[in-house]
Amino acid sequence: MPATTAEIAEKAAWGRARAATVLASTFIAAQAGSFGDDLPLNRPQALHLSAWVVWAAMLMFFLVTGGNIFRSKRLRAILNDESTQDHRRRAMALGFWGTIGAAMFLYVASFYEPLSARLALRLVITVGIAVALLRFSVLERKALKNG
Amino acid sequence: MADRLLNTLKDERTRLGLTQAELAERIEVSRKTINTIENGVFVPSTILALKLAQALDRPVEQLFRLDGD
Numbered sequence: 001m002p003a004t005t006a007e008i009a010e011k012a013a014w015g016r017a018r019a020a021t022v023l024a025s026t027f028i029a030a031q032a033g034s035f036g037d038d039l040p041l042n043r044p045q046a047l048h049l050s051a052w053v054v055w056a057a058m059l060m061f062f063l064v065t066g067g068n069i070f071r072s073k074r075l076r077a078i079l080n081d082e083s084t085q086d087h088r089r090r091a092m093a094l095g096f097w098g099t100i101g102a103a104m105f106l107y108v109a110s111f112y113e114p115l116s117a118r119l120a121l122r123l124v125i126t127v128g129i130a131v132a133l134l135r136f137s138v139l140e141r142k143a144l145k146n147g
Numbered sequence: 148m149a150d151r152l153l154n155t156l157k158d159e160r161t162r163l164g165l166t167q168a169e170l171a172e173r174i175e176v177s178r179k180t181i182n183t184i185e186n187g188v189f190v191p192s193t194i195l196a197l198k199l200a201q202a203l204d205r206p207v208e209q210l211f212r213l214d215g216d
Contacts, residue, residue, distance in 0.1 A: 004172060005172060006168040006169075006171050006172040006178060007168070009177050009178075010168070010178055010179075013177060013179060074175070077175065078171075078175060078176060078177050079177065081175075081176040081177050081180050082176065082180060082191060082192055082195055083176075083177065083179055083180040083183050083184075083189050084177065084180075086189060140179070142188075143179040143180075143182060143183045143188070143189075144178075144182075
């Protein structure tokens, strides 16, 4: 028997919640491995660091749209229904606070350790995006359970 | 004290022999939305509340009420 739209949406929602966790974790881990790369740029480093901007933008796109962009309009509407929109808003609010917290921390840290603007901005953006993605994942998973 | 919204969604849904997924399919939302409404975690919009009332063939005031009413 072919899967109903509800069943497909359920499966896609679980996949999206798990993907958000994996994407956030990978993003954080990748930053940890490249903080020393913030040096005067040569071409390979410029490419590497530019790729990070593209990666960050793609994660923001995923967070804002909920992914699944090649699915039908009907399925996307179900996947981005009211509760998902609520989760997204709450996740982005927490991401905002994470961003502010990181910026304040780095401001204080800059009195003790020299910090380039590029490094500080990468850290702030990483925290903001990762916090939002993780929060979204947690909210979605909690809602999907207990069914 | 913040207002709490109570609901009889689960009772009305099971009265009609519907699963959460079936009710979700009827009003074009995800099962987790029905789940979080039933558990009191998520407060639906007016439009969604009216859609639920229509799907369950009950007045919206019978489905939802404020705690203390």
